[in-house]
Amino acid sequence: MWIGRPLITRTLHLRYFTQSSAAVLLQEPEVPPTYLEGLPKPDPKYAEIIRAIPRVTSGKNISAKERKVGRVPSIVFEQEDGQHGGNKRLISVQNNQIKKLVNHLGRSFFLSRLFDLEVRPDLDSEEVIEKIRVLPRSLHLHAGTDAVLNVTFIRAPSHALLKVEVPLLFRGEDVSPGLKKGAYLNIIKRTVKYLCPADVIPPYIDVDLSEMDVGQKLVMGDLKVHPTLKLIQSKDEPVCKIMGSRVSEQQKKSK
Incomplete structure (x- = not known):
């Protein structure tokens, strides 16, 4: 039980919450990975x-009762293989707190950030x-009002491997040779899926456009990330491309 006071209850609770992660923790590397200089x-x-x-x-x-009193029904899954949850714990979180975090960070950035979660x-x-430390796995919003309906978290102990949709942050538009010529940026992907050690999950990935000219593209294999991150998608899958057709089409229409 969550609120049980007896010592034996607390002991059983802690075992229940950590047992399914034991296989992951046994495979801890000798030196835990850390964030590197120059990366987000x-x-x-x-x-x-x-x-x-x-x-x-x-x-x-x-x-419905939880939402009526300002709480969001949520679940914490025990981390097993980075994608499929194990034992689940039912919790409720504060609606105002989750809404504030999502508004400040943005949905994709909220889902790629670790948080400490305190059960009281x-x-x-x-x-x-x-x-415990958790990673938001999914966020369900109301289609009409964007109200937070529920949140799913996954437990993220140190060195666990988690599948994360990392958002992309495009930079250098103002100096891109192709964009300065009047071309436009065709964004094909806004997130990229990686298998990440929990200790070095990137909040986002920088996409440098500063040297891209008309007709050039970036693929997933071009992205600079921590060496411990494993790309789940194809490295040849395109991320963005500098396109020049829109300029010529506008010129034709103006004639």
Whole structure:
């Protein structure tokens, strides 16, 4: 039980929460990977602790009641292979907190950032039942209002390997030779999927356009990332291309 006070209850709870991650933890490298100079690192400005409370049951009626009182029904999956969750824990988080983080970071950036999650008997309580590190796995928003309907987290112990859709950040448009000639940027991919060690998940990947001319393209294999990241998609899959046809078409129409 989440809120059980007896020592034996707490002991059983901790075992239940960490058992399915044991195989991953046994394979820890001798030297944990760290963020490298020159590559994006998480902004400490958004290093916020997400508060959560235990939730005993699930279902549409329960979820509706949680949302009515300002909470978001959520799940924490135990990390197994970076994609498929193991044992799941039912929790609820604060709607206002999740909404603020998503608005500040953007949806893709929220889903590629690690957070500390504290489970408490009550959201206003100072007692912490358990503190874990998690990665948001999915975020369900209302189609009409963008209200947060539910969030799924996956447990991210140190050295776990997680599949992450890392957002791309395009830079150098102002100095790109092709764009300065009047061409336009055709963005084909806005995220790229990597298998990442939990300790070095990039908040985003820089895409340098500063030397790209008309007709040139960048593929996934061109992206500069931490050497421990494993690209899941094809390295030849295009990310973006500088296109010049729009300029010529506009000139034809103006004649």
